[in-house]
Each structure stands twice: as structure tokens, then as C-alpha cells.
Amino acid sequence: MLEKEILNFERTAIVGIVTQNQNEEKLTEYLDELEFLTFTAGGEVIKRFWQKMDKPNPKTFLGTGKIDEIHHYVKENNISTLIFDDELSPSQQKNISRIIDCKILDRTNLILDIFAQRAETSYARTQVELAQCQYLLPRLSGLWTHLERQKGGIGMRGPGETEIETDRRIVRDRISLLKEKIKTIDKQMAIQRSNRGAMVRVALVGYTNVGKSTLMNAIGKSEVFVENKLFATLDTTVRKVVIKNLPFLLSDTVGFIRKLPTQLVESFKSTLDEVREADLLLHVVDISHPDFEDHIASVNQILQDIKANDKPTIMVFNKIDSYKHLTIAEDDLMTEKTPRHYTLSEWKSTWMNRVGAENALFISATNKENFEEFRERVYEAVRQIHITRFPYNKFLYPDYKDVEEKDSDE
Structure with missing residues (x-):
């Protein structure tokens, strides 16, 4: 059963960088966690990539040579999803997608996807959908360039599937609607807690x-x-x-x-x-x-x-x-x-x-x-x-009677 499940996992590769604030040992810890996140979301990590940099490349996150290396590996090994350990800017995600022909996700996108899978109640689904819409809004223009290969799989559950063909105005309206819905539920939850x-x-x-x-x-x-x-x-x-x-x-x-x-x-x-x-x-x-x-x-x-x-x-x-x-x-x-x-x-x-x-x-x-x-x-x-x-609870505190008698005497 487990072997059958693994066969259905998406083939993925994960990416991270070593910087002045994040040494190689720390990166290994983060990539281990990212691999577990990927497994939780339904992916199998085939390869890890990393590069030493002073700071991420503002255009493609990684250097040109490393991006080309990943591009060839993805093409030759049938990798369907590439996941970055750090959050990508909308422009970085767009630029990488133009070079590498697969789904490009970051850690935030992956966590949001896991939350979308795990949400059971209407309230949790509403919370996750709001978070996904807020993440998706600045990335709409980038996503439109490769919609066909983004359908289904890791990172595109919930509003990633239902809202992808909308424009910014509709997504903003959806965000406003979800916020109002959450406000209503928040009031109900507050009443429940007070009760x-x-x-x-x-x-x-x-x-x-x-x-x-x-x-x-x-x-x-x-x-x-x-x-x-x-x-x-x-x-x-x-x-x-x-x-x-x-x-x-x-x-x-x-x-x-x-x-x-x-x-x-x-x-x-x-x-x-x-x-x-x-x-x-x-x-x-x-x-x-x-x-x-x-x-x-x-x-x-x-x-x-x-x-x-x-x-x-x-x-x-x-x-x-x-x-x-x-x-x-x-x-x-x-x-x-x-x-x-x-x-x-x-x-x-x-x-x-x-x-x-x-x-x-x-x-x-x-x-x-x-x-x-x-x-x-x-x-x-x-x-x-x-x-x-409850300082005078008889049931919990046997000394209650003594305290009461002392108070009455006074």
C-alpha cells in the first residue's frame, strides 16, 4: 500500500541557499524540514540543489549557472515541481518559470497547500482560502503565463484551482468577502469562549x-x-x-x-x-x-x-x-x-x-x-x-469552612 502511494507522489526537487546568516548546517536542517513538508503535501523529493550566495539574486533567486543546471536536471529527470525553501517574490517566480518548465513553488505556497488539504471545517477552509488569496493576488500576472501546467497537484488546491482564471478585481472582492465571513465567525467564536x-x-x-x-x-x-x-x-x-x-x-x-x-x-x-x-x-x-x-x-x-x-x-x-x-x-x-x-x-x-x-x-x-x-x-x-x-470552593478546598467561620467571627 505504501509503495503504491509513493508511486503516485509528484517528483519534486528542492532548492535553498547558503548565506552569511544561514550556514550549510542550518540549510541542511531547513531542507530536511522542507522535504518532510513536501512528503506531507504529496511529493517525493528526488534531488536537492543549493548555492552559496551573499544574498538572493533579485531576478531569479539563484545565479544564472545554477538555474541552467536545475533546468537541465528537471528536463532530463521528469521533475514536475521545483520548491524553494524561501519565499519568492512575484517577479522571481515569474522569471524562474520562464526558464524552467515545471511548477515553481516556495515554502509559503507549500505550507498553504498543506493547510488546504488539512482544513476540515468550514471555518478552517475559509481561513486557508483567505491566506491563499492574499498570497495569490500579487502573483496573478506571473501565474497566467503557465496556467496549463499548474492545474492540480502540489500547491494548487483550494483557491489555486477555483480563482486562477479571475482577475485582480475579482480576487480582491473575494478577499473582502472572506474577511467579512471570518469577522462573523470570529464573533461567534468569541461568544462561545465567553460562554x-x-x-x-x-x-x-x-x-x-x-x-x-x-x-x-x-x-x-x-x-x-x-x-x-x-x-x-x-x-x-x-x-x-x-x-x-x-x-x-x-x-x-x-x-x-x-x-x-x-x-x-x-x-x-x-x-x-x-x-x-x-x-x-x-x-x-x-x-x-x-x-x-x-x-x-x-x-x-x-x-x-x-x-x-x-x-x-x-x-x-x-x-x-x-x-x-x-x-x-x-x-x-x-x-x-x-x-x-x-x-x-x-x-x-x-x-x-x-x-x-x-x-x-x-x-x-x-x-x-x-x-x-x-x-x-x-x-x-x-x-x-x-x-x-474561586477562593472559597468547598468541594476543592477542605479549609473552606474554617475560612468562612473566621470571616463571620470577625
């Missing part, structure tokens, strides 16, 4: 594919879709969860990613409102991923962008069952011990010291390893918030 009362709200945040939905299912006993692909969950899911005798609301939000398109941040405002209005954040991290520190930094940056970086946060390092560390030979004195060589116990010590013992946890959501400590930690954090909100 939840004063219950403590906890939001799962983190990089895409770190196990948030698996953790949601394990805690809330819900059936949130889980798959080992990027952006498996797009629609926000909210569940009432009870730990011991304490109820609270738990929301599973869309995963973040490096170079997240600005169009998506704007379109998914209400989805991100679940994070903004949360009382407690559970920042889930895939500790088995070699670049998890970069993932943490990316998530923290987005939280800062949406003004949610000052909330109480518990760092939940997930997938300890998949954690592997590199060993260093005792006689290899020239090898510097980097974070990638740390053992799990060393990581625990490092992170416990850095963020505070009360704010870091190491679990496996799949195997429910160390799950009791996780539940206890979440319970205590929610309870502290609950006490400030």
Missing part, C-alpha cells in the same frame, strides 16, 4: 508534529486525528478534562513552524485567540528531534508575536521513548561535546536548571511514560489558578 464561564483554560502549543494531539487524546480521552505528518491537526479542538476533582478546558491548537507565512498568522486569528486567552500553556517539545532547541525558539517567537509569551508555561518534553543521543569515544579528545551528545538525564539537569524544576517535564505521550508526574504537575498548576478565581 465557557470562568473555567481554567489550558492550551497545548508547540512546533508541528511534536505530539500535541497524541497528548490531547491521552489526557482528554478524545479522538483527535493523529498522523506522523506536519500539520496533521488544523482545527482547534477544545475538551473538558478532569484531573482528580478539578475540571478545566484543554485546547489543541495548530502547530507552529519556522518561517510561518504571515498570511496564516493573520487568517488564523481566532485559532490563535485560544492561545491568547489561555490561563496556562503546555509547551510541547519533541526531545527526540535533533533541532528541538530551534523549535522552542521558533514557538517562543510566535508566542511573542501574538502577545502570549507572558503566560504561565510548563515545558513538556515529549517522545522520550524515541530519544537517542550520540556517544563520543573516550579517546576522541578533539570532539567537542555539543547538546546533541547529551544523555536524557543530562538534558533533564540542563533544562531543570534553566527553566526551573517546577516548569519542566519529560514524558512519552504514546507510551504514557512518566504520565502520573505530568498529571500531578498540571493539576497543581491549574489548582493554583483555580484558587485565585
Whole structure:
């Protein structure tokens, strides 16, 4: 079945550049992620291209020689899609398309396409369509030169198919209509959130594919879709969860990613409102991923962008069952011990010291390893918030009667 699925994948090549701000090691990390994004969208990466440059060529992103090399490779190896790791300007996309006879996409276009595939609800589809229209508008003139080979496949789902034959005026009208529709839904969502009362709200945040939905299912006993692909969950899911005798609301939000398109941040405002209005954040991290520190930094940056970086946060390092560390030979004195060589116990010590013992946890959501400590930690954090909100709750706080009698005596 898997072999049959791979045979149906589009043959793609991916492209990146090494600059003063992005060395070869960092580019390799980004291209690895771009390859996973491509697989998620339905493509198979056949070849990687990269070039060292001070800055991207304003006309064709890459140098003339590299563009010619890619052109010949695409022609000789039946490559249908070429994907650039950085966002291309409309003129760059147009110029490259004139030279290379295949679909030309960038990272933003690819992420938007994955969102279009994953959107299940009417609201999510509206948000994605708005983001795609905003991305498409300045590129219409360029796309018209090669419409026939752009039909179907990676990067052309949703409005990429339905709006491609329209002019700028119609797309602008569509954008206005979608914005009004989202405003209406935003009001409905705000009312729904206000109707939840004063219950403590906890939001799962983190990089895409770190196990948030698996953790949601394990805690809330819900059936949130889980798959080992990027952006498996797009629609926000909210569940009432009870730990011991304490109820609270738990929301599973869309995963973040490096170079997240600005169009998506704007379109998914209400989805991100679940994070903004949360009382407690559970920042889930895939500790088995070699670049998890970069993932943490990316998530923290987005939280800062949406003004949610000052909330109480518990760092939940997930997938300890998949954690592997590199060993260093005792006689290899020239090898510097980097974070990638740390053992799990060393990581625990490092992170416990850095963020505070009360704010870091190491679990496996799949195997429910160390799950009791996780539940206890979440319970205590929610309870502290609950006490400030409901200071005289008899059911939760046995000392309630004493407090009440003391108040009456006074």
C-alpha cells in the first residue's frame, strides 16, 4: 500500500541557499524540514540543489549557472515541481518559470497547500482560502503565463484551482468577502469562549508534529486525528478534562513552524485567540528531534508575536521513548561535546536548571511514560489558578469552612 502511494507522489526537487546568516548546517536542517513538508503535501523529493550566495539574486533567486543546471536536471529527470525553501517574490517566480518548465513553488505556497488539504471545517477552509488569496493576488500576472501546467497537484488546491482564471478585481472582492465571513465567525467564536464561564483554560502549543494531539487524546480521552505528518491537526479542538476533582478546558491548537507565512498568522486569528486567552500553556517539545532547541525558539517567537509569551508555561518534553543521543569515544579528545551528545538525564539537569524544576517535564505521550508526574504537575498548576478565581470552593478546598467561620467571627 505504501509503495503504491509513493508511486503516485509528484517528483519534486528542492532548492535553498547558503548565506552569511544561514550556514550549510542550518540549510541542511531547513531542507530536511522542507522535504518532510513536501512528503506531507504529496511529493517525493528526488534531488536537492543549493548555492552559496551573499544574498538572493533579485531576478531569479539563484545565479544564472545554477538555474541552467536545475533546468537541465528537471528536463532530463521528469521533475514536475521545483520548491524553494524561501519565499519568492512575484517577479522571481515569474522569471524562474520562464526558464524552467515545471511548477515553481516556495515554502509559503507549500505550507498553504498543506493547510488546504488539512482544513476540515468550514471555518478552517475559509481561513486557508483567505491566506491563499492574499498570497495569490500579487502573483496573478506571473501565474497566467503557465496556467496549463499548474492545474492540480502540489500547491494548487483550494483557491489555486477555483480563482486562477479571475482577475485582480475579482480576487480582491473575494478577499473582502472572506474577511467579512471570518469577522462573523470570529464573533461567534468569541461568544462561545465567553460562554465557557470562568473555567481554567489550558492550551497545548508547540512546533508541528511534536505530539500535541497524541497528548490531547491521552489526557482528554478524545479522538483527535493523529498522523506522523506536519500539520496533521488544523482545527482547534477544545475538551473538558478532569484531573482528580478539578475540571478545566484543554485546547489543541495548530502547530507552529519556522518561517510561518504571515498570511496564516493573520487568517488564523481566532485559532490563535485560544492561545491568547489561555490561563496556562503546555509547551510541547519533541526531545527526540535533533533541532528541538530551534523549535522552542521558533514557538517562543510566535508566542511573542501574538502577545502570549507572558503566560504561565510548563515545558513538556515529549517522545522520550524515541530519544537517542550520540556517544563520543573516550579517546576522541578533539570532539567537542555539543547538546546533541547529551544523555536524557543530562538534558533533564540542563533544562531543570534553566527553566526551573517546577516548569519542566519529560514524558512519552504514546507510551504514557512518566504520565502520573505530568498529571500531578498540571493539576497543581491549574489548582493554583483555580484558587485565585474561586477562593472559597468547598468541594476543592477542605479549609473552606474554617475560612468562612473566621470571616463571620470577625
